[in-house]
Amino acid sequence: MSYRDLIYSAMMESDGTAAYALAYTVGASLRARAAGSLGELGAIEAFVTQMNALARQLGMERTLFVNPDGLEPEKGPQPYSTAADVVKLVAYAMNDAGFRFYVSQKERKVAFTRGGQNLGYLLRNTNELLGTNGIDGVKTGTTARAGQCIALSSQRDPEIRKEGETTYVTPRRVDIVILGAADRFSVGQQLLGRAWSLYDQWAAAGRPAQTSKH
Template sequence: MKRAFLVLVALLFAAVSHAQQGEAFMVVEAHSGKVISATNSVVKRPIASLTKIATGVITVDWADATGADLSKVEAIVPPSVQAVGGPNPMALQPGDRISLRDALYAAMLGSDNLAALTVANHVGQEMLRARGKAGDGVAAFVTEMNELGKAINLTKTRFVTPHGLEQPKQGGFSTAADVAKLSIYAMRKPGFTFITRQKDRQVTVQGAAGPRSFNVKNTNELIGEPGILGVKTGTTNAAGPCVSVASDRDPLVREKPDGEKAVTPRRLIVVVLNNPDRFNRARGLVRQGWESYDRWVAAGAPIQDREKEILNVPNPR
């Protein structure tokens, strides 16, 4: 009883501590890496379900590498879902079956934690099997998440779960800058982008009593607004309300002296952490971000300090 009380006190203290950190945000143009604006962007903090961006990326990368059809690969809901707190909107039970595609829709659009765990368990087990190993599929998957983080320069990020819920004895963390890097990398992938830009999707779960169908709605309220095509929301007591948003504009086209045309793609990534009005905040930052970007381009796109002004996101996979 005393131990449980101490754990509860520790969690409450952590939640208050992170809440006192205030808002963090970053606005960056994805193709040039130009940082438009940022506040508290390198402060470590929980990021809640923005963690699932990495979960989605690992799954899409695995499917691309193996040729797996996510709509045809069926995952079994593992017993470990019973230890995951929070809502269970699809009433997932151990032994239920769901395609990886539908589980990924539930995790990425509806932010379903049990669906994220189911995806991680299946993909992690497949990765272990391909290496001739046995073990914990979820742990193997989380290891891949952290390896991805190293590969794309997430220097202040640690993933401990595939869903982002806080754990009593081990805390995951990231920063607005690292989430921006992760979002840039994720949105380079057509399969990932297709998922996160959906407003809703119909998914099916095969249970002991037969199939159950659900309409999963995107928790990102900005989806459907002009140019918005992702990427993820997240909320926990410790992290506060968070969102990462991608906003596209038509490419800039200019004629070069030799007569050929130069095409410059344009995409803003806006990350907002711990803001109770995250959607309006992100909407405003998108508008301000494009205005600032246009001024920067009109001035000749000057760079004074590349290390501070440019976000470098490798493309290792």
């Protein structure tokens, strides 16, 4: 499969095999170019090390990645995170136009070769809320320990205002992360509606800046 189709498979249908294939290929490249301890790791380990390095860079202080697919291994350290941490990753990823395109697709046909035959498969995004209320991403996830999880991103048209001869363009996007929900799609719709309502109230009040209390 191509890199593109592996990304579609991993992001749209949570294909763990695709995630490992990407991790192995990218990790091998990272290891080959790296100096020091990273170059001594296996391809998967090098990739996961970089995942955790990015988490630290983004201020995800209560997050640990132990593998590419996020599932809990039978032995060894267990992965963990929080909604507050994951939303930082969502905001970072949704700033990339290519990533936004991948996770916004409801369906996508991918191609692969098996036994010398060229085959195709129609992926269907597991994010049932795509296309509603401005939602253009990002991903669902389910594990035995975490339960039903979903990260959502919703965008409105940018706000444009003029002050004198200067035009100001303000992007408008809300990101939500839900962990351990009984019904992630129902909860997601409720929280997103509440988030945009709070945004509208804040905008109507003149966008007051929040001040820290000491």
